[in-house]
Amino acid sequence: xxxxxxxxxxxxxxxxxxxxVGGGMEEVSSGRRHGPADPGFPPxxxxxxxxxxxxxxxxxxxxRGGHTRSSAKRAQDEGERISRERRAYLLGxxxxxxxxxxxxxxESARQAAFGRQELLEDIYELAQDVGxxxxxxxxxxxxxxxxxxxxxxxxxxxxxxxxxxxxxxxxAVVRVSEPVLRDALTRAxxxxxxxxxxxxxxxxxxxWRLEVIASPARRPLMVPEMGEPLVRxxxxxxxxxxxxxGTPGRAVIYLPAG
Numbered sequence: 001x002x003x004x005x006x007x008x009x010x011x012x013x014x015x016x017x018x019x020x021v022g023g024g025m026e027e028v029s030s031g032r033r034h035g036p037a038d039p040g041f042p043p044x045x046x047x048x049x050x051x052x053x054x055x056x057x058x059x060x061x062x063x064r065g066g067h068t069r070s071s072a073k074r075a076q077d078e079g080e081r082i083s084r085e086r087r088a089y090l091l092g093x094x095x096x097x098x099x100x101x102x103x104x105x106x107e108s109a110r111q112a113a114f115g116r117q118e119l120l121e122d123i124y125e126l127a128q129d130v131g132x133x134x135x136x137x138x139x140x141x142x143x144x145x146x147x148x149x150x151x152x153x154x155x156x157x158x159x160x161x162x163x164x165x166x167x168x169x170x171x172a173v174v175r176v177s178e179p180v181l182r183d184a185l186t187r188a189x190x191x192x193x194x195x196x197x198x199x200x201x202x203x204x205x206x207x208w209r210l211e212v213i214a215s216p217a218r219r220p221l222m223v224p225e226m227g228e229p230l231v232r233x234x235x236x237x238x239x240x241x242x243x244x245x246g247t248p249g250r251a252v253i254y255l256p257a258g
Contacts, residue, residue: 015029015061015062016029016043016045016061016062017029017059017060017061017062017074017075017078018034018043018048018059018060018061018075019058019059019075019076019078019079019082020037020056020057020058020059020075020079021079021082021083021086021236021237022083022235022236022237022238022239022240022241022242023035023036023037023235023236023239023240023241023242023254023256024036024037024236024242024243025037025043025059025060026079026082027043028078028082035236035242035244035254036207036241036242036254037057037242038057038205038206038207039057040205042060043060046060046062046063047062047063048060048061048062048063049061049062049063049064049071051071051072051075052072053072053075053076058072058075058076058079059071059072059074059075059076059078059079061075083237086233086237087140087233087237090140090225090229090230090233091137091140091141093225093229094133094136094137094140094223094225094226094230095137097133097223097225098130098133098134098137101126101129101130101133102130104126105123105126105127105129105130108122108123108126109123129222132226133223133226136223136225136226136230139183139187139230139233139234140230140233144177144179144180144238146177146178146179146180147177148175148176148177148240148256149175149176149177149178149258150173150174150175150258151173151174151175151176151178151181151258152172152173153168153172153173153174153201153208153210153255154166154168154170154172156178156181156182156185157185157199159182160181160182160183160185160186160189161185161186161189161197161199162195163194163195163196164189164194164195164196164197164198164199165196165197165198165199166198166199166200167198167199167200167201168199168200168201169201169202169203172201172203172208173208173257173258174208174255174256174257174258175256175257175258176239176240176241176255176256176258177238177239180234180238180239181239181255183234184231184234184235184238184239184253185199187226187227187230187231187234188212188231188235188251188253189212190221190226190227191212191221191226191227191228191231191251192212192213192214192215192218192249192250192251193214193215193216193217193218193219194215194218195215196215196216196217196218197212197213197214197215197218198212198213199211199212199213200213203257204254206256206257207241207254207255207256207257208254208255208256208257209252209253209254210252210253210254210255211250211251211252211253212250212251212252212253213249213250214249214250218249228243228245228251231243231251231253232245235253235255239255240256241253241254241255241256242254
């Protein structure tokens with residue numbers, strides 16, 4: 001059910017120490033990811049002691065016959081730091097791409113105003129691109145107001161991903177913010193090629209596991225940050241789920257069962 005993936009190494013802490021980031025776990029010393037965050041699915045290695053705060057699993061540390069309150073505080077602080085840094089980095093990258101798109105639009109509009117009428121079609125496409133990138137920035141920069149509630153995955157897919165093939169049980173219900181779920185499903189399917197991709201689902205313990213398989217006609221996104229990084233933010237951070245993108249051509253999304 002779980003997958004651990006490698007990430008760029010950091011040297012923040014020497015001992016293995018896993019902290020919760022959204023709905024998954026990250027090892028502070030290496031950046032490895034593991035998920036979803038569930039007391040029944042500890043990270044590899046160990047033995048581990050689970051760290052809790054207000055009934056919420058927030059980390060794992062090596063078992064030493066008991067842990068102190070400072071361990072839980074440390075896990076919470078590290079998790080919040082990583083989440084803030086990741087969000088700021090993604091906002092910065094999307095902002096850079098948005099500024100590039102706006103400059104291209106301005107230049108095309110200037111040339112069209114001086115007689116380059118053939119650029120009018122390009123102006124429309126550039127305006128559409130500016131809009132898509134602005135919406136991506138909004139998705140990262142704005143905290144959702146809708147609280148989690150029971151949402152039928154099939155109904156959400158009907159609105160979020162037209163033209164995809166799907167195989168989901170009728171009782172596939174998750175407990176998440178519905179607007180964010182629709183946005184996450186839309187972005188995941190766009191990342192996997194849009195119409196022609198396939199979405200399947202199965203219940204694993206207290207999680208619904210969705211697998212989005214790429215369309216045969218899939219092409220790379222013009223803005224890579226609007227693929228995996230944006231979907232990861234929506235799923236991990238806002239939906240308290242977990243994205244596994246370790247297999248090329250597919251995205252596996254774990255969401256809390258409703």
